């Protein structure tokens with residue numbers, strides 16, 4: 001098996017890709033306009049007809065779709081095919097509110113699994129590999145997507161789903177898993193458990209991990225790579241655009257290649273909706289140009305990142321997106337300052353702490369409070385109260401340097417913060433609960 005799953009597409013010239021995208025976009029706009037009254041109404045309100053869209057240069061004329069539209073149109077309002085043509089429903093994790101559902105024809109599933117196969121081949125996967133999938137199976141897209149991709153590549157697939165970590169490890173060891181697929185927070189937990197069970201990183205046969213579905217920092221990547229003895233790759237996707245595999249990392253590990261033959265990416269200013277020039281940081285917007293049942297046009301993901309067309313050493317020409325360091329709605333405004341949980345994670349790991357932490361935000365009187373609980377490691381447990389206080393002050397200073405505001409830091413005993421088998425919960429914002 002070669003270095004690519006689909007070399008023709010993955011290494012296509014920019015000109016040919018633009019042509020392909022344009023043809024598919026024109027067809028898709030027509031399909032949506034004719035079959036989705038909800039979207040037709042949005043287009044009519046904006047005064048655009050399918051005839052106005054002759055290629056990707058006209059993309060900006062189309063209206064945006066948002067998660068609020070998906071909720072309003074729930075469940076069938078954005079369906080573009082008769083239900084009799086649909087074979088699957090998946091649903092979001094509901095991280096930021098009410099779940100939304102997405103529909104798939106058999107062809108939609110094929111294309112989605114194909115995207116996941118590209119990701120697996122990009123990390124070196126072949127039919128010789130044993131691929132352990134411990135993303136959740138069920139309505140969540142992580143398990144089914146990677147499972148399908150793994151089958152396509154011909155890996156021996158272990159459909160473990162998440163949870164029961166000791167059993168995960170037993171199978172990993174007994175069957176010699178070589179590729180691990182799960183959320184980064186679960187990968188970290190598996191690494192921690194392996195160590196507790198007395199295994200060294202070199203004792204397992206894993207070579208690569210495909211980790212995504214939640215934000216994670218470069219520091220966290222290095223931790224996971226060290227604890228599992230692997231190379232850890234990022235993968236991105238969202239239920240609304242099918243699931244994981246919208247973009248994936250190659251061996252260069254400097255961003256994720258977007259499967260542009262299926263998804264056209266734009267970066268916009270989240271405040272004004274204006275399309276930003278390449279290289280600017282902003283909100284990622286996707287247009288699905290091949291999906292049949294649930295084809296979202298100009299869908300605002302709320303994920304903040306940067307696109308780059310710099311030449312990649314892997315030979316792929318697909319545009320790359322940077323790791324989304326959180327969604328626009330993950331951002332907390334604390335005492336007027338913008339704070340992303342990932343900034344705090346960076347400091348903690350840099351200072352030698354584990355990625356097990358919990359951020360609690362509250363308001364006392366009119367003042368926002370920021371409390372961060374961080375687990376000590378086993379050695380620190382024997383420290384005196386004075387030592388612990390000193391370490392807490394050091395962390396306060398480091399976080400203050402990063403954020404510009406003073407947090408309270410509490411070093412807590414090992415294992416006292418709940419581990420995640422799926423997407424980790426890092427923040428409790430009590431201001432929203434009052």
Ligand code: ADP
Pocket residue numbers: 091092093094095096141211212213214215216234235236237238239240301303323324325326327
């Ligand atoms: P929910 O929005 O309920 O979490 P999904 O399960 O569909 O629903 O998750 C999609 C979201 O997960 C994306 O919009 C993005 O915010 C996040 N995500 C997925 N993959 C990554 C990744 N590799 N890095 C950062 N965030 C990611």
Ligand code: ZN
Pocket residue numbers: 250251252257312313314315316
């Ligand atoms: Zn590359």
